[in-house]
Amino acid sequence: MTITLTTPALLFPAISLLLLAYTNRFLALGARVRELHSQYRDTPDIQLQGQIANLRHRVVLIRNMQILGVSSLFSCVFCMLMLFAGWEILGKLVFALSLVLMMSSLTVSLRELQISVRALHLHLSDFDELTPTSNK
Template sequence: MELPLTTPALLFPAISLLLLAYTNRFLTLATLIRSLHSDYKAQPDPFTLVEIRSLRYRVRLVRDMQFLGVSSFLLCVVCMSVLFAGQVWLGSLLFGVSLFLMICSLAFSVREIQVSIDALDLHLRDLETLR
């Protein structure tokens, strides 16, 4: 299979936007955690502890998503360098690994979304019990 130098370059905009989205998720979680921390210090609530556990797991997922996304990006750059040097077989291998890492990153993203939805559902159930 022939792998032109431009094929890995096509992933650059997608990976960059994905990493930006991951960073936004991380910043939102960090803000929420800081807010919950101060709320809990002011008035301890067992419900808040459950939410904090969920947020801790989500932060780990986002960390792993970012790690895999950056690793994919790095391998894409290395792949382009190797292709530029004329090593098509190695370049194809690196590009395949890069794609695999991106798939893993996206799978972690799907899991983080599921956990986020579960946390929102917990809030909705709590509101329903207040009626």
Template sequence: MGLTLATPSLLFPAVSLLLLAYTNRFLALASLIRDLQAEYRNTHHASLRRQIDNLRRRVRLIQGMQAAGAGSLLLCVGSMFLLFAGLEAPARWLFGASLVLMMLSLALSVREIWISVTALNIQLADMEAEDER
């Protein structure tokens, strides 16, 4: 199978949309962290502290997701450059590495979603505890 310039370019729309989604997640979490931090300073409620710790882990994961996604795009461009230069074998390796980074980015995304469900469970448990009182 020959690798053409069109093959790596197929990842461009997918990576761009993923990076946009990751940025939106990051901005939403940053806003939530600021709100929770202000509330925590006033109340020192333990559940807020757990939520903030959870959000810290999620922000680190999003950072990794963004880095892996951007690295994937960079390697795709490098692969296209090598193809343009007539170096198909190195271009294949670079394109393969870009696919690995994309898989890493998606795996981190799944992990971040898993952690976000934990955060929601913390909030729901607090609501249920308040209802029982």
């Protein structure tokens, strides 16, 4: 299989969009952590403490997603440098590494998404208890 300079360049838009999405998630979580921390300082509550712990874990996952995504982008650029220098075999290996890093980033993203959805279900569970069920 022949690999050219344009092959790793195909990943640039995907990686850039992923990093933008990860950054947006990070900023939203950061704002929520600050809000809950302020509430907890005013009125300490075990439920708020649990939510903050959950958000802390998710922030670490998002940081790891970003590190893997940036590493994937760096590997793509390094791959292009290797191909430009004429080192096709090394370029292929580095490109394979960038794909593995991208897959790892997406895997961590899936895990963070699962935790996020579970947290939302827990948050809405008291709403389900308050809402009367309709018998049809």
